[in-house]
Amino acid sequence: MGLLERLRKEWFILGIVLVIAAARLEPAVGVKGGPLKPEITITYIAVSAIFFNSGLSLKTEELTSALMHVKLHLFVQIFTLVFFPTAIWLFLQLLSITPINEWLLKGLQTVGCMPPPVSSAVILTKAVGGNEAAAIFNSAFGSFLLS
16 A cells, blocks of 8 residues: 555544644634634534534434444443543542642543543544444434533
């Protein structure tokens, strides 16, 4: 596989790396109230566009089929909302005996208890050829449970 083919195949990861590098070089572009207005563009436009695009690409049969995988949904919700926060909590117990700042540990605990962002879960699942309908359902359902 040539370099150009590899770059085409891994376009999403390459895009993430480029955006992170651009944000590192010019962070003022993405701050709240900045030129990109992330409080509007991300919150409303980007997430809506991702769901709209995902919805257009799904067949009704795929969504219906995905909804019937109760064991999958149960596993994903338990892993995301029970196992992962518990694992993070245990990890933080180990880190608490180190000289790491207490507020950093509290921040890590908070992030560890949050569901993955809906847009990321859907995009990454689609990028690797996973069950996109199940990803949409579990992301929306998990966010609904914690709202």
